Amino acid sequence: MTGAAAAITMAACSGGTSANVQPVAAESTPSSSAATTTSPAATTTTTPPSTSTSTAPPSTSTTTKKPATTTQKPPAAAKPAANPAVPCAVTDGACVDISAKKAWLLSGGKVVYGPVPITTGRKGYPTPTGTFHVLSKEKMHLSKEFDNAPMPNSVFFYPGDAFHTGSLSAPSHGCVHLSSAASLKFFNTLSVGDPVQVVP
Structure with missing residues (x-):
């Protein structure tokens, strides 16, 4: 791990301040054209963004909820009720x-x-x-x-x-x-x- 990466990781994991990050960033050699551009806003960052990969992405299904089913099946041993249209108690x-x-x-x-x-x-x-x-x-x-x-x-x-x-x-x-x-x-x-x- 390079000195710059170690400093950023250490600052991110230990909750460090910009004092820990700035000296390493100033000493490091740029490796791409995007890294050579210096920005005052980038050097005054007080807390670097978290790079942890253990955080799960936010769920996208929280806005859509499946409706609950209210239909219940009668127990298998349950017998049907007598029909009120007939005077008998038998169901078959x-x-x-x-x-x-x-x-x-x-x-x-x-x-x-x-x-x-x-x-x-x-x-x-x-x-x-x-x-x-x-x-x-x-x-x-x-x-x-x-x-x-x-x-x-x-x-x-x-x-x-x-x-x-x-x-x-x-x-x-x-x-x-x-x-x-x-x-x-x-x-x-x-x-x-x-x-x-x-x-x-």
Whole structure:
């Protein structure tokens, strides 16, 4: 290190004054045309600029801030809330409201089909109420109990009781009658094990 560089470094690191810098600058030999130009302002500098390389450059991202996200995902184990548009607590499967004579299909707490009109059990043959699960499905069930009466698109949720195509004006023997189109939708949508809730 030359005497001039040592003096500047020493002044910068030790917080020295211009008295430490001037004599060395006066004794040094210029090495370029820029160094030969003498300026009174340069010789009267009281504190040389810092030459430290350990200082990080100022951040340029302080003026732009990414907006915070407020959307939160529900926990993986959390179940969807019951839909307030239906009278059932189940969030998947089927919901039947006997007094309103309506039925719905649900998935993830949302109505995916319905309400559709239904008829249910007549006096002496009530449709069971409660929460059940689909037991079996049969595309064309023939009722042995009622003279081989056809029950298209049968989805059984209780022993002897099913969703199926039937009259929407005459009460059933406990089954939930649907229109032909609705029974097909229930048959194609519901799987064995899916919940079925029937409310009075």
